[in-house]
Amino acid sequence: MTDRELMERALKLAQHGLGKVSPNPAVGAVLVKEGRIVGEGFHQYELVKHAEVLACEQAGEAAAGATLYLNLEPCAHQGRTSPCCDYLVEKKISRVVAAMPDPYPLVSGQGFERLRRAGVKVEVGLLEKEAGALNEGFCKFATTGIPFVTLKSAMSLDGRIALAGRKREYFSCPESVARTEALRLQTDAITVGAGTVLADDPMLTYRGPDTRRRPLVRILLDPHARIDLGRRLFQDLSPIWWIRSAPFTPLPGHVSLIAPGPDHITTWDSLLQRMASEGMYHLLIEGGGETNASALRARVVDKILFIYAPKVIGGTATATIGGSGFNPAIQIKRVTGSQVGSDFWVEGYLK
Numbered sequence: 001m002t003d004r005e006l007m008e009r010a011l012k013l014a015q016h017g018l019g020k021v022s023p024n025p026a027v028g029a030v031l032v033k034e035g036r037i038v039g040e041g042f043h044q045y046e047l048v049k050h051a052e053v054l055a056c057e058q059a060g061e062a063a064a065g066a067t068l069y070l071n072l073e074p075c076a077h078q079g080r081t082s083p084c085c086d087y088l089v090e091k092k093i094s095r096v097v098a099a100m101p102d103p104y105p106l107v108s109g110q111g112f113e114r115l116r117r118a119g120v121k122v123e124v125g126l127l128e129k130e131a132g133a134l135n136e137g138f139c140k141f142a143t144t145g146i147p148f149v150t151l152k153s154a155m156s157l158d159g160r161i162a163l164a165g166r167k168r169e170y171f172s173c174p175e176s177v178a179r180t181e182a183l184r185l186q187t188d189a190i191t192v193g194a195g196t197v198l199a200d201d202p203m204l205t206y207r208g209p210d211t212r213r214r215p216l217v218r219i220l221l222d223p224h225a226r227i228d229l230g231r232r233l234f235q236d237l238s239p240i241w242w243i244r245s246a247p248f249t250p251l252p253g254h255v256s257l258i259a260p261g262p263d264h265i266t267t268w269d270s271l272l273q274r275m276a277s278e279g280m281y282h283l284l285i286e287g288g289g290e291t292n293a294s295a296l297r298a299r300v301v302d303k304i305l306f307i308y309a310p311k312v313i314g315g316t317a318t319a320t321i322g323g324s325g326f327n328p329a330i331q332i333k334r335v336t337g338s339q340v341g342s343d344f345w346v347e348g349y350l351k
Helices: 003-015 051-063 084-090 110-117 128-134 136-144 174-186 194-200 264-277 289-297
Strands: 028-033 036-042 067-070 095-098 121-124 148-155 160-162 189-193 217-222 240-244 255-258 282-285 303-308 333-340 343-349
Touching (some): 003 036, 003 128, 036 051, 051 067, 051 084, 110 121, 136 148, 148 160, 148 174, 174 303, 174 343, 189 194, 189 289, 240 264, 255 264, 264 282
Parallel strands (some): 067 095, 095 121, 217 240
Antiparallel strands (some): 028 036
């Protein structure tokens, strides 16, 4: 197998850790000796051990003199585990091929430097773009301390998310639904506004085939106290952060009441700060037009994900982005598109 094929294998292994690693990055490792894979593994937070350690343990004595492929630089600091770079030196790994440096300030190249000083050959940069995309939430959080925010919306071809009068309309095909569940697996929290709860009565839970490390936190933006406990999302015992101006008693044990800020910018900033304080680094917005516009106006969105279904609604149906619009228009960069079932997915970045 080529270096590229082995790095692709490491990336696929890392994907198995999504939903199981927060607040850590997703890392996969492949250990190769004399053209044969002798060990591999991927990090899961609850198992404590990092991917490269699991690969070496699987390889046993064959680890000595082997080449390690992994999508992120080995750690160089004492955290829940000892530094992985020192462990690799002890195991006599001869070569490390890594996709990218670890952006966390306590690592950030130091792992590579310690390996090189010990005589280990280090190569960096193979499939770096793919590795960065896999851990984009962690990368932003590690460098800024602010969670990564994805704004996702499913709509008709003419940009409508509901029929006239906000009558509920299902846009996504089964393939898009499955891919959305995979996205929810990767995120720590999901946010909607009161209008979406009133119109759709969603559960906002993760229903995919895999298992999350911790429950998806549901965040309800309800500054004008329009929602009551009769809504379906309160029936599930996963945590709810209810941003509401008026007090509410008695409050269920899984619900936390949070006062909104004096304006929407302060509210979003406070929300992200609370997420950061609890080690949560990826927020998914699945709101209606007003919530989407509010997040964009507050400049907290890092990435947009628009899912277009082959439908046209027209008329006075609800638009994806509400409010009075933006002048000048918001510029989206690094835009890509792909077909998923009968739908078309468009991704782009604001920052």
